[in-house]
Amino acid sequence: MPSRVVVIGAGHVGATFAYALVHSGLASEVVLVDADPRRSEGEAMDIAHAVPFHRPARVWAGTWADCAGASIVVITAGGGQRPGQTRLDLLRKNAAIIADVVPRVIAAAPEAILLIATNPVDVLTLRARELSGLPASRVIGSGTILDTARFRHLLGERLGVDPRSIHAFIVGEHGDSEVPVWSRANVAGVPLEAFCRRGGIPFDQAVRDEVFAATRDAAYAIIERKGSTYYAIASGLVRICEAILRDQRTILSVSTLMDGPYGIRDVCLSLPTVVDAGGAASVVELELDDTEASALQRSAEVLRAARASLGGS
Numbered sequence: 108m109p110s111r112v113v114v115i116g117a118g119h120v121g122a123t124f125a126y127a128l129v130h131s132g133l134a135s136e137v138v139l140v141d142a143d144p145r146r147s148e149g150e151a152m153d154i155a156h157a158v159p160f161h162r163p164a165r166v167w168a169g170t171w172a173d174c175a176g177a178s179i180v181v182i183t184a185g186g187g188q189r190p191g192q193t194r195l196d197l198l199r200k201n202a203a204i205i206a207d208v209v210p211r212v213i214a215a216a217p218e219a220i221l222l223i224a225t226n227p228v229d230v231l232t233l234r235a236r237e238l239s240g241l242p243a244s245r246v247i248g249s250g251t252i253l254d255t256a257r258f259r260h261l262l263g264e265r266l267g268v269d270p271r272s273i274h275a276f277i278v279g280e281h282g283d284s285e286v287p288v289w290s291r292a293n294v295a296g297v298p299l300e301a302f303c304r305r306g307g308i309p310f311d312q313a314v315r316d317e318v319f320a321a322t323r324d325a326a327y328a329i330i331e332r333k334g335s336t337y338y339a340i341a342s343g344l345v346r347i348c349e350a351i352l353r354d355q356r357t358i359l360s361v362s363t364l365m366d367g368p369y370g371i372r373d374v375c376l377s378l379p380t381v382v383d384a385g386g387a388a389s390v391v392e393l394e395l396d397d398t399e400a401s402a403l404q405r406s407a408e409v410l411r412a413a414r415a416s417l418g419g420s
């Protein structure tokens with residue numbers, strides 16, 4: 108059986124994701140769909156010409172009907188943040204795009220897993236779930252997968268350790284209210300504090316604040332410089348697809364519908380989540396300290412208010 112992945116929105120994020128997916132060799136069919144067919148055609152041609160350098164895959168600019176048979180439909184359609192604009196400012200505009208896209212996808216691909224990257228990703232993951240009627244396990248937002256990667260990258264630089272050896276999560280909203288879980292961060296099982304003390308690496312509150320601010324505000328810093336971000340999120344989306352297509356049961360900080368962890372329900376936000384062939388299988392409840400737990404509740408409230416501001420059912 109061919110493994111088909113469809114990307115809706117062939118802009119910066121969608122096209123970069125499709126290109127990275129071809130590199131990965133994970134999918135045998137990669138379809139790009141965009142409201143502007145010239146754009147998806149151009150990107151599909153360019154990416155298809157890279158295939159002879161990688162592993163065989165069919166890449167084409169498709170229509171909504173090509174969602175049929177897809178294992179995963181990745182939604183990246185919609186505008187990005189402009190300088191000075193918050194992710195929540197984008198909400199109304201991109202919610203209308205999600206309302207346009209999701210019913211068309213579901214009509215063609217009722218069995219697919221939806222993977223949402225369009226911002227603000229948590230509220231739009233919830234909207235996609237509401238509009239699709241799919242089980243919560245099959246509607247996943249990229250959530251804080253990117254923020255967690257940025258956090259591990261910055262910690263890796265400070266600690267002089269491969270970021271893959273650092274276990275540390277950003278949870279909650281993909282955005283301003285996100286929460287760093289310092290209390291559980293570790294290197295090879297050694298808590299960060301102890302690792303730094305033993306290595307003579309400064310790691311006081313000021314350093315933590317600096318690392319977290321650089322993590323949380325990275326998108327703003329990149330957008331100020333080059334207009335949008337797309338490489339790291341594209342790699343993150345490929346990583347989520349890998350966990351699904353290879354049934355890896357990888358624990359990733361993706362956004363899913365909450366059904367009670369830490370007393371949170373009826374919002375989508377990120378917590379470490381087991382991802383397998385069925386999508387988001389289960390949430391791993393980290394033991395948060397009191398400050399982290401309250402910050403997570405606040406993040407959930409921010410998202411609840413954002414969803415309420417949209418109105419509708």
Ligand SMILES: NC(=O)c1ccc[n+]([C@@H]2O[C@H](COP(=O)([O-])OP(=O)(O)OC[C@H]3O[C@@H](n4cnc5c(N)ncnc54)[C@H](O)[C@@H]3O)[C@@H](O)[C@H]2O)c1
Nearest residue numbers: 116117118119120141142184185186187224225226335340
């Ligand atoms: N989740 C994350 O971590 C993360 C990271 C970076 C960017 N993003 C988000 O990804 C989204 C895309 O960003 P981008 O830089 O690729 O934007 P872009 O403007 O480059 O591309 C968006 C594409 O969506 C298409 N589109 C718009 N409405 C559509 C519709 N109804 N149906 C099909 N296609 C439609 C446009 O024609 C365009 O090609 C933004 O919302 C951005 O904020 C998310």
